[in-house]
Structures are given as C-alpha cells and as structure tokens.
Amino acid sequence: MNTPLTPQIKRPGGRSAQVQTVVRKALEELIAQEGRDKVTVPAVAERAGVSASSIYRRWGDVNGLLGETATQRLDPSRPLPETGDLKGELAAWARELITHLNKAGNTSLLKAAAALAGSEDTNCLKNRRAEATVLVNRAQARGDAAPSVQQVLDHMMAPIIYRLIFGSGVQPGLADQLADELFVLANPNGSA
Amino acid sequence: MNTPLTPQIKRPGGRSAQVQTVVRKALEELIAQEGRDKVTVPAVAERAGVSASSIYRRWGDVNGLLGETATQRLDPSRPLPETGDLKGELAAWARELITHLNKAGNTSLLKAAAALAGSEDTNCLKNRRAEATVLVNRAQARGDAAPSVQQVLDHMMAPIIYRLIFGSGVQPGLADQLADELFVLANPNGSA
Known part of the structure; x- marks a missing residue:
C-alpha cells in the first residue's frame, strides 16, 4: 500500500465511519423531532450534510x-450483570434496558423499528434473546432453578416493550416486579 | 327536511359510508401488498377510486x-366469552385475538399501528384493556380469585403482541399456555 499524501482524504475507512456517524445522528434527530413519517433519505442527507x-x-x-x-x-x-443470582441479574438487565429505551429518541426508534420488524435483519431486539440465553445458561450451569429463555422474553421483555410502544411510559422499578412475577411463574412451589 | 329527488346522490351518509369502506379496503390491500412505506394518501385514493x-x-x-x-x-x-371460569375465558379471548391478528394484512396493520401508538387516539389496543377489565371484574363479582387487569395485559396480551411484531408467528395454542402461566403467577399457592 502507498502511504497517502493527504490522509484525511485518502482514508476511506475513516471517512466512511464519519459519514455513518453523522447520518445516524441526523436520522435520530429527525425521528425525535419530526416523527418517522418525515424521515426520507433526502431529508436525512440534507441534515447530515452528505x-x-x-x-x-x-x-x-x-x-x-x-x-x-x-x-x-x-x-x-x-x-451483562453477573452476581450468581439469576433473578437479580435479570432484574438488573431489564432495569438497564428500560433506562436505555426511555432515553430521548429511543422510544421513537423502537416504534419505527416495530413497523419494520419481522425478518432477521430488521429485528432490532434479537440481541435481547441472545442476552437472556447467556443469563439463563449460566444459572443452569451453576445448577440453579431457572425459567426458560422464552419465559424471560414472554414475561419480562414483552411487557416492557409492549408498555413502551402502546402505553404511557415505563419506570425502571417495573424490572424488579416482573422478575418477581417470572420467578413465581417458573418456580411455583418455591423449590430451588 | 326536503324529500330528496335523487336519493342515490343526495344521501351523504350512505355515500360517506361507502367511501370509508372502499378507502379502508384500499389501505389494507396496499399495506399487505406493498408495505407501510408505500402507503400515501394519493396511492390509497388512486386504488380506492376516490x-x-x-x-x-x-x-x-x-x-x-x-x-x-x-x-x-x-x-x-x-x-366476550362468558363461561363462569376466568382462566378458560381469558384463554378463549386470547385465542380469538391470535386468530384475528394472524389474518392476512392484520399483522402488517398491527406493525404500522405500533409506529403510531402512544396517544389515546392512535392506540389500537386500548379496547383490549377494556375487555380484560370486563372479564376480571366479572370474576371478582363472582367471588373468584383473579389476576389484576395489568397482569392480564403484561403476561397474556404483551407476549402475544410482542411475538406477532418481533417474532416469527404465533399459534392459537399459545393462548392456553399463557393463561396457565398467568394463573400460576397470580395464584401461586393454588388457593381459590
């Protein structure tokens, strides 16, 4: 490879990363300020200056x-939280998620993503399943009683996302309540 | 009021209802066939012939x-189902909902509605809360143990809608499984 004379111009990786950053920022601002419907490629391009x-x-x-x-x-x-206690780990995991999704623009982005969801590529929540799997598998490896991954998604993730999309807001304390309910449901006799 | 000479032309109620029907049908076809992003007022108007x-x-x-x-x-x-057994009623209610939302076009409409949700007017699922309230109140009036309305929404409605939007399909049998899980959660010691 030749050493570029003018690195600012000739480094496509740097330039490309920079474009991605300004474009994503413009998109998020547009969604938060104008709503999903006003988001078009020309509008994003104009705001991003690309x-x-x-x-x-x-x-x-x-x-x-x-x-x-x-x-x-x-x-x-x-x-991911790692304390050796699955219920506490799931509650902490869900609390962080609620705090993150409550941030300005993120709830709008979640709703926009819901409209696109349904295929592997556009399912913005697939990483949450992977995380729940890690937490549940670790507890099982310790020999602890654990709900299934699907139960974590159905009874913790789903109520949080449902309330964020269709309800009127979610407080971080909901995470602890849902973790309590999940453990009653998955372990009804209280046996460990 | 004067008796209209030409009822076909002078009956705005009938004409207006007819327009609503063709416009809604055109909208649903467009969403199902082209996706939400292709839905504009001019496109709906053209397809509806208005x-x-x-x-x-x-x-x-x-x-x-x-x-x-x-x-x-x-x-x-x-x-609404009315059998005198809340768990069976909730399962039947959820089964009908799954069957209905699985119909062609309705899942797409649900995703489109998710993107608009958040205010009273655009929350297409608010009637589900009202229905859950009727079922729970009736059980309580009979003196039966019952989960709260919020628990019905969190642990039955939310997983169904979450899986429909972000997952890969929902079978009607999920309704019975979620009703079972809800009743374990809301009544952990099995007391009635």
Missing part, C-alpha cells in the same frame, strides 16, 4: 438505514 | 387514516 447517493449506496433505502440504526442504538452497550 | 381531497377531509392525513383503520380492524368483533 449526498443522498452516499446513503443509498451504504444502506439501500430508508428502511435499511432505520433498521440498522435501531439495531445499533437500541443495544445498551454494557457488560 | 379523490385524495376526500381522504384529507375525512382523516386529515395518512396517519389519521391508518390509526382509525387499525383501531377498527384489529378489533375482533365478537361477544
């Missing part, structure tokens, strides 16, 4: 951009 | 039309 063609080239269309941004942004980037 | 201005006049914009249609169409029109 050409529309650079967006079409990278993301295909506005749905590709929305789906990828939702998958990225709705992912709270943090290590 | 003027765009008649749609703007009646529904304001495409979101008004979507919200109202979703509220109507996602409502399974049927009497």
Whole structure:
C-alpha cells in the first residue's frame, strides 16, 4: 500500500465511519423531532450534510438505514450483570434496558423499528434473546432453578416493550416486579 | 327536511359510508401488498377510486387514516366469552385475538399501528384493556380469585403482541399456555 499524501482524504475507512456517524445522528434527530413519517433519505442527507447517493449506496433505502440504526442504538452497550443470582441479574438487565429505551429518541426508534420488524435483519431486539440465553445458561450451569429463555422474553421483555410502544411510559422499578412475577411463574412451589 | 329527488346522490351518509369502506379496503390491500412505506394518501385514493381531497377531509392525513383503520380492524368483533371460569375465558379471548391478528394484512396493520401508538387516539389496543377489565371484574363479582387487569395485559396480551411484531408467528395454542402461566403467577399457592 502507498502511504497517502493527504490522509484525511485518502482514508476511506475513516471517512466512511464519519459519514455513518453523522447520518445516524441526523436520522435520530429527525425521528425525535419530526416523527418517522418525515424521515426520507433526502431529508436525512440534507441534515447530515452528505449526498443522498452516499446513503443509498451504504444502506439501500430508508428502511435499511432505520433498521440498522435501531439495531445499533437500541443495544445498551454494557457488560451483562453477573452476581450468581439469576433473578437479580435479570432484574438488573431489564432495569438497564428500560433506562436505555426511555432515553430521548429511543422510544421513537423502537416504534419505527416495530413497523419494520419481522425478518432477521430488521429485528432490532434479537440481541435481547441472545442476552437472556447467556443469563439463563449460566444459572443452569451453576445448577440453579431457572425459567426458560422464552419465559424471560414472554414475561419480562414483552411487557416492557409492549408498555413502551402502546402505553404511557415505563419506570425502571417495573424490572424488579416482573422478575418477581417470572420467578413465581417458573418456580411455583418455591423449590430451588 | 326536503324529500330528496335523487336519493342515490343526495344521501351523504350512505355515500360517506361507502367511501370509508372502499378507502379502508384500499389501505389494507396496499399495506399487505406493498408495505407501510408505500402507503400515501394519493396511492390509497388512486386504488380506492376516490379523490385524495376526500381522504384529507375525512382523516386529515395518512396517519389519521391508518390509526382509525387499525383501531377498527384489529378489533375482533365478537361477544366476550362468558363461561363462569376466568382462566378458560381469558384463554378463549386470547385465542380469538391470535386468530384475528394472524389474518392476512392484520399483522402488517398491527406493525404500522405500533409506529403510531402512544396517544389515546392512535392506540389500537386500548379496547383490549377494556375487555380484560370486563372479564376480571366479572370474576371478582363472582367471588373468584383473579389476576389484576395489568397482569392480564403484561403476561397474556404483551407476549402475544410482542411475538406477532418481533417474532416469527404465533399459534392459537399459545393462548392456553399463557393463561396457565398467568394463573400460576397470580395464584401461586393454588388457593381459590
């Protein structure tokens, strides 16, 4: 490889990452301020100060951009809790999720993502299943009684997401209540 | 009131109801065949064979039309089950809901409605809370042990809607499983 004379221009990786950052930021601002319906590729391009063609080239269309941004942004980037107590770990996991999804713009992005969901690529919540699987598998490896991964999704994730989309807000304390309910449901006789 | 000479022309109620029917049908076909993003007022008007201005006049914009249609169409029109056994009634209620939401176009309409949800007017699922309230109140009036309405929504409605939006399909049998889980959760010691 040749050493570039003008690194700012000749480093496509850096430039591309920069475009992605400004485009995602413009998209999030537009959704939060104007709503999903006002989000078009030309509108995002104008706000981001990039050409529309650079967006079409990278993301295909506005749905590709929305789906990828939702998958990225709705992912709270943090290590999973690990305390040796599954119920407490699930409650902490759900609390972080609620706090993250309550942030400005993220609930709007969640609703926009719901409209796109249904295929592997656009399902912005698939990483939550993977995380629940890690937590449940660790508890089982310790020999602890544990609900199934599907029960975690049905009785903790689903009520949180349902209330965020169709309800009027969610408090972080809901996480503890749902963890309590899940453990009653999955372990009705209280045996460990 | 004068007796109209030409009832076909002078009956605005009949004409208006007819417009609503063709417009809703055109909207549902467009969503099912093309996806939410292709749905615009001019596209719906063209397919329905009405003027765009008649749609703007009646529904304001495409979101008004979507919200109202979703509220109507996602409502399974049927009497609530009444057998004297709350668990069986909730299972039957949820089974009908799953069957209805699984119909062609209704899942797409649900996803579109999710993107609009959040206010009283556009919340296409608010009638489900009212129905759960009727079922729970009736059981309590009989003196039966019953979960709270919020528990019905969190642990039956939410998993069904979550799986429909973000998952890969829901079978009617899920209704019975969720009713079983709800009753363990709400009545852990098995006392009636």
